[in-house]
Amino acid sequence: MKSLLSIGVIGFLLVSSCQKEELSSCGNLNKSLADKVEFYCGTVADLSQIVNNQPYGQIVNSQFNSVTAENSMKSAYLHPNQNTYYWTEADELADYCASHSKRLHGHTLIWHKQLPDWILNYQGSTADWEKLLKEHILEIVSHFKGKVASWDVVNEAFNEDGTLRNSIWKENLGASYIEKAFIYAREADPNAKLFYNDYSLAINPVKRSAVLNYLNHLRAKGTPIDGIGMQMHIFNGFPENIEISNTMDEIWKNDYLVHISELDISINPQSQQMLSAPDKELRRQAEKYLYIFKAYERIPARYQFGITIWGVSDNDSWIRYTYNRNDFPLLFDDNYLPKPAYCKLISNL
Numbered sequence: 001m002k003s004l005l006s007i008g009v010i011g012f013l014l015v016s017s018c019q020k021e022e023l024s025s026c027g028n029l030n031k032s033l034a035d036k037v038e039f040y041c042g043t044v045a046d047l048s049q050i051v052n053n054q055p056y057g058q059i060v061n062s063q064f065n066s067v068t069a070e071n072s073m074k075s076a077y078l079h080p081n082q083n084t085y086y087w088t089e090a091d092e093l094a095d096y097c098a099s100h101s102k103r104l105h106g107h108t109l110i111w112h113k114q115l116p117d118w119i120l121n122y123q124g125s126t127a128d129w130e131k132l133l134k135e136h137i138l139e140i141v142s143h144f145k146g147k148v149a150s151w152d153v154v155n156e157a158f159n160e161d162g163t164l165r166n167s168i169w170k171e172n173l174g175a176s177y178i179e180k181a182f183i184y185a186r187e188a189d190p191n192a193k194l195f196y197n198d199y200s201l202a203i204n205p206v207k208r209s210a211v212l213n214y215l216n217h218l219r220a221k222g223t224p225i226d227g228i229g230m231q232m233h234i235f236n237g238f239p240e241n242i243e244i245s246n247t248m249d250e251i252w253k254n255d256y257l258v259h260i261s262e263l264d265i266s267i268n269p270q271s272q273q274m275l276s277a278p279d280k281e282l283r284r285q286a287e288k289y290l291y292i293f294k295a296y297e298r299i300p301a302r303y304q305f306g307i308t309i310w311g312v313s314d315n316d317s318w319i320r321y322t323y324n325r326n327d328f329p330l331l332f333d334d335n336y337l338p339k340p341a342y343c344k345l346i347s348n349l
């Protein structure tokens, strides 16, 4: 009994000294997450933050080699009126990426959210809607040709039960808007990788099968779809790790690039009172981040498009302002200091 107790104590001391070592060795950001892996490691980033918020800019610069615009490349921002495009902010982000050797991923061409009022209120025949869709995609993708490496062409087109979402696009164009969107995107930039992007793919096998079946059916007709984005806004407790790696496998085995496109790991899904992040949850979160990176490392390199983290610090996370709850889903804390998850990745990749 006594020896069991001492083994337990020694084990605890070893674990906690490892954790301390991890935390102290990663604090100065002298290593880069992107350098630790063979695939692209990205973040969502906002140009005004990169420019005006020094620690934020330093993290984006030093840790990542791929960037997704969180909002500035969505339709409401890029295409505010029928005959007006607003490029300034996205262009500045593209310039930043070009001058800092970051790949830029375009998010997102066709979605049911963050649409400008003129599209929401648009009245027209099917032919008018087709013209609208075509011009919107051709204009945007051509503008960024050679600057944007890849696009989320269609975002979140499926319901959880596997049926197609009854979005404004489907209402006016029928299901064919999906294939048309990919065809126009390819026409505008033959070199850009084209993605279908969605959430719940790991947690919901019904939706996952529906998405794969539908995309396979489109590809069989010649529709140019290169990859699938698994958003991965997930939780410490679910989905199970094995479901995550099985989903990556299923996607690449169907011959699609795999993009973990919007990764964050919530530790407070029940919206509890939580003034700070409990240590135990931070450690579980660190393990889960590491599991995902390790599982991703194991898929064949030719199918690895990269992992993108959806936010820099916890303070920037969409989860807090969207659900009005305190949560701590990212790799850096409110003061832009590395969290155990970052340290775990830097020390174990």
Ligand code: G3I
Pocket: 070, 071, 113, 114, 155, 231, 262, 318
């Ligand atoms: O731009 C307005 C600004 O003019 C206004 O003053 C301010 C006041 O609330 O709101 C600003 O818009 C907000 C926008 O982010 C820019 O900050 C919206 O209210 C807010 O809803 C919006 O949230 C974004 C959300 O998409 C919209 O659905 C999040 O930042 C963004 O992280 C989130 O990202 C989505 C992906 O695109 C698709 N997958 C899910 C993911 C998380 O929801």
